[in-house]
Amino acid sequence: MWEAIRANKIRSRVLISAMGGVLVGLGALFGAVYHAETGAAVGAVFALGIWVFLVLVAFAGGDKILLMSAGAKKIEKQDAPQLWNVVEEMTIASGLGRMPDVYVIDEDAPNAFAVGQDPSRAAVAVTRGLLRRLNRDELQGVVAHEIGHIRNLDVRFMTLASVMLGSIVLLSDVFLRSLWFGGGRRRGRGGEGGQAQLILVVVSILLAILAPLLARLLYFACSRQREYLADASAARFTRYPEGLASALQKISRPTGGKVGRKGANRALAPMYIVRPEGFRSLTGMFSTHPPLERRIGILRSMGGGAGYADYEQAWRRNGGDGALLDARTLSGDQSVAARQPTPPPASKKEADETVREVLDVFDRLAGFLILGCACGVRIKVPEGYGKATVPCTRCGRENPVPQAAAPEQRSGTATYQRTSKGWESLRCPCGRNVQISPAFQGEFKKCPTCGRKIKIMQPA
Template sequence: MSGLKTMMLLSAMTALFMALGYTLGGGAGALIALLVAAGMNLFTFWNADKIVLSMHDAREVDAGSAPEFYGLVRDLAQRAGLPMPRVYLIDQPHPNAFATGRDPAHAAVAATTGLLSMLTRDEVAGVMAHELAHVRNRDTLIMTMVATIAGAIAMLANFGLFFRGGSNDNGHGNLVAGLLAVIVAPFAAMIVQMAISRTREYAADAGGAQISGNPHALASALAKISGKAATIPNPVAQRNPAAAQLYIVPSHVSELFSTHPATEKRIAALHEMGGGMAIPTASAPRASALSPVATPRRNRSSALDPLRRD
């Protein structure tokens, strides 16, 4: 059923792209849009991870360059029953994380240095477990493909300001075509994004809580980073708003227009999963849910310092 839903959503996005092409160029415009959409789908399928990682200037790390972070992801992947994904860091103060790749065997997970400097080890484990749940649920391919196509739809819609229905000289037809291109098409693309992201974020939260074994830590992480993510600039999301659906929390907080459920609702659901237990104190050094002994921190500002400061 998940595969069928994915195909239906991609078909809807492609049809929307063709309709927009038709309003701008008639039958020829629709055909060109179909060819472009097919090419984007094929290219994105094989290069989903490269597209997203390059967009964020992410750098790959390993057990030597980021031992704590890499080791944490490795332990979580083992608990999730997943192949070890490639691990990336993004040198950016904006606190966020995402997963990408066409399937679990070709997956990658990434986190910003801003996120690692803000959270405790348990909270980072909750966040990365959430991303691995996306990998296990095979959400990463469709999320990347929709972000790519939605970005193309938004770009094509901008041409509606200059082109009005191809060779149609009727002023009323031109006006309708312009409204469809400028308003209806981007709004419909946003609706498809919300249909994909909101249900999948709840599922990834539940999966992340199960993988990490600590739903309260994930809830605490969401509470910490949601406010900061809305105020600290995210250059990638500013250039391509469709990329916001890839992150664990959106860059702009809005229940109506966000690609994610309201963070408060996600936190409440996680607390309910946790059986009403109190959230661990964020500032208190605690062992990871995956390790009986906390890693020595030596006065670090974070439980997982990507720069290995002493």
């Protein structure tokens, strides 16, 4: 991590100076467009002032601005004890001096990000959807990833970049607009300087379009490697790579509908643990995040280890070339073994199961035929559904609808072979859904609609 931390320090400085250069250059150019003689100098000074202001704002309150723009609310321990505890645990595991502030974003899409200028002045924000979907080990993995960003000083660079980038984009917008509205008045005055001014206008428009693009490119380009590094840190802090892997998998599942856009804006998008919905179009060079499948693949192929060296090896096996971690980090690190998963709290699971069972019985009374798909989804087939199979809503697998065998010619009796001793539903040849309760012991079941007897064969 030594290299990564050093690189981030350098990058932060380069970013600030580069932004300064770009701003002053643009200011001079814009100034020259308005006034040929003194405009450039005035514009440059003006831009310098803006730059100083931006740097001050970014350092003093960049984190607060970003958290506010994401709609994050600061919480205390009693609001979300588990999240709070997990952040505390990861603070200890990573050896951060101070526990980051904890924020929650009121949104259903599962996501998380960290901001801050310093490890001692940082914050972690997660969405409500994330808290709802992940178990303790998975939440720990996500928080460890974010704390990894804080430890590696990624957050400093990213916070500065987002705040300064955001304002450059804003300034360019303002300039472009003023140019369109103000341009008409000046055109008539054009004498000898008319042509030169026209060229300047063209160039400055180009720049105004290019500047935000360049800024964005600079800052997207740096953020892919750091995701891998934060994953490596997370594996090492938690000693449990599977936690983060399974969290990423859960997050990557489509949540349905257009969620995720709220709260995430262009300046914030690269900071989230996974790319927020609606930012899919940015691919290739502009991509802010490495493909999730690859991140999951690496975490899952660490072979029982949880150290930096294990991650590096897994990264190579998954098609990474060159070196991810620097030699100093690798040589100074011992190989560490991954721990066992935390057993799930039994009582909660039991309660959930009971609730589901009760709801299922209501659905059965309402005439639904309930099927369990292999992927875990429970499919409810309504009365009158004609086809022999039903596609799963999550995995798309075609599940056969249990059906009573065709009636014999003579007696008119259909037959059905039970597969379990629990609740079962089947479709009568007349189309009516018939339920068999766990208590059913008889030999025949009578269809309530057509009155046909269905012979029930108990499971072997």
